[in-house]
Amino acid sequence: MLTARRSIVAAGVVLSLLVAASSAMADPGPGTECPPLVFDCDIHSGGNKPPTPGKPGGGGGGGGGGSAKCMARDGSGGQFEVPCFDEESGWFDASSSCYWRLMEPQPPAEDPVWAGHAPGDGAVYNGQCPGQPLAGGFRWFQAPPPGYGGGPNLEALAQEAVTKMRLLGADVGIAPKQGGTGTVGVPVWVWNGPSPQTTGPTSASATALGVTVTATATVADVVWNFGNGSSVSCAFPGTLYSPSFGLTPPSAASGQCGIAGYSRVGDYTVTATTTWAVHWVGGGQQGDLTTTRSSQVPVRIGELQVVGQ
Template sequence: MLRTLWRLGTATALAIGLAVALVPAASADPTPAPSGTVTDCANQYICIVVTEPGSDPSPGGGGTGTGTGGGGVQMCEWNGKQWPCSDKDLGWFDTDDGCYYRQSEPLPLPGAPEWEGHDPSAGGSVYDINCPQTGGGFTSRGPKFLPQPPKGTPPTHTVYEAAKSVADEMGVEQPVLHAAPADAAVVGAPVWLWFDRTTGTGGDTGTETKTVSRWGYSITAVATITGVHWNLGKKSESVDCTGAGTPFGHGATHSDCTYTYRQSSALEPNTSYYLTATITWRVTAHLAGSTADLITPFPKSASSLNPLPLRVGEVQVLNN
């Protein structure tokens, strides 16, 4: 979302600005011109809100009530309308004046006009102040020096930061590998490949979840298997599977993860191939009770700790 906010101190400056805005640009660029509105944001200011074409002036988040709801986002009420109490771009909401406050990043250098003559080392800071309008868009009343944050200390962490923290900690276990027939694998016959379906490796669903209360938010992290890469113990010999595979035996007649060797392991160390596997997961996080991702999903992997030895023989056919 690209939004440009101007503050003009006098009506004269406003008139000049509007006059300039009416001059057509000497350009063949077909992009629509920005649109704007003039609103009162404070008695001593006249504010112009300019929104670039295609941008959305509404703050992120959602929900209902003055606590949490609709996905758990905490809402604040001002002037008969609800707004997210915290927004990762705008900062935190002050219900005294209906504006979002965020410490300027980077802070102005000491002696800059924004400090209004105050010594940064003596306390206080400079804040960007953006006020949502009931008709849409925002007006700016910053950057401005404040001796202390409005409504006390701002939230230490945003919901995005909480979600990312929990997702980063999402643990997945190293798989325990199996291959069959383990003692009778032969060249030209499919070998079944699988790993134990346990907590930490996706169980029967291929999904791990963990719900944690972090910095005042109830966050559920979700890890879903997206693929399993098996290295079959011989250079360039590998196979990719979509899940844990099917355990051999117990009435199973089909596996979705197999490999057919074309050469015996007789000349390999200990006359065995040594198999390894790496599980790749898609990890994301959302507020408990919601399914909307709070972060961009990212991959995480876990590899088998111990290689699995597998002897592969050849069937010799004798003709009499």
């Protein structure tokens, strides 16, 4: 009964910490929308339109799935993957590299394993350590071992770390410049202004119940949709346009990004959707997730005007 009560209290502490973290981030800054209890929210660079949740390319962002792994240590200092929970062995604790299962029933009061403590003051657990057969055994703990009962939600901590990074969509640069007018058939150049929040890499950490998760985000690619049915994917920031380029179309082989031009006059919206790849480590586990951010800019295309006609 005491052990069950401690598990309930531990679960309540985790929820309280995560709710507190969400409340602290309820107002992350201009251009950001965070629903209650949602850690990974949509963040937009200046001039972007408000997001439309769930619609790709609509100016918003979203999170992707990931997977967590528990890593055990062997006698030579190497690591290998193990299940985070085993029905026979119990819950895995990365700090000891052992599984721990509550002894049921608990040993009698005179058993030396209590180390001078009375039954009810903490509890005795049985440890099994993959890769370290001489470790483990029966041990008294004042509180459940780290990781017992699942511990803090490491993926939620990773998402919290991602929120702390304040990742943005592309800081869009474009030629023809914003507010100007391009010409039918003339190449359009785009690029992503470099910064930790737009091109990465960038890192942040989050902590709960003594466990810290550190996440590092890098840009996997940016998909540029030009509003005329054409799009390009650039895994690089692109190249700032220079007048010396003339009418030469952008070349991906040279790290340039854009299209050969529009075929019709009109007003278009260029949408840049950045996919961030995030790798996180902490609590003896590691995993990967993806998240997206979108930016939009308008572009106007007109016809070439010839003087005297």
